[in-house]
Amino acid sequence: MPVDPQSAKNLKFHHTGLLVKDMDAAVIYYGKIFGKDAISGIFDIKTQSVKVCFIENGSGSFLELVQPAEGNNKFDALFKRGIQYYHIAFTTNKFDMELQSLTNDGFRLIEIFNSEAFNGKRCAFLYSGQMHLFELIEE
Structure with missing residues (x-):
């Protein structure tokens, strides 16, 4: 199927999601690289059974650390295969249209x-048709 070239005009890159097993250790590690001021608080995303934390990388985009909650085994196969780059995310002010x-x-x-x-x-x-995981975020 052809991709609508007008569509991408309403998408702004926001973050790359990284799977982590230990949020505290990951926050300490990335805090040393990007600075403690670059790190957001930790959010408990109940509907996804994960905790997330954003790290600004200095260019207006972020790394999102994603730690599955205890008992959430949806990510076990990814961890077993060593996959830690999880998804890419874009914000849009036209959520319904972009979706x-x-x-x-x-x-x-x-x-x-x-x-x-x-x-x-x-x-x-x-x-995507290439089996890449995208996240669309409403602005």
Whole structure:
């Protein structure tokens, strides 16, 4: 399916999600690299059963550390294969339009949820036709 070239104009890169097993150790590690001021608080995303923390990398984009909550085994296969780069995320001020455009372009919607990390705004996870995981975040 062809991709609508107008669609990308409404998407702004926000972060790359990284899976971690130990949030505290990861925060200490990245705090040494990017500085403690670059680190957000830790958010408990109840609908996803994860904790997340954002680290600003100095260019207006972030690394998102994602630690599964105890008992959340959705990520076990990724950890076993050594995969820690998890997803990429984009913000948009036209959430519904972009979501529809991406699904029209062959992206498969996984779920829509409201995120505590973004003040309750809507987020959606989608798989691209290449099986890359994207997150769409409402501005």
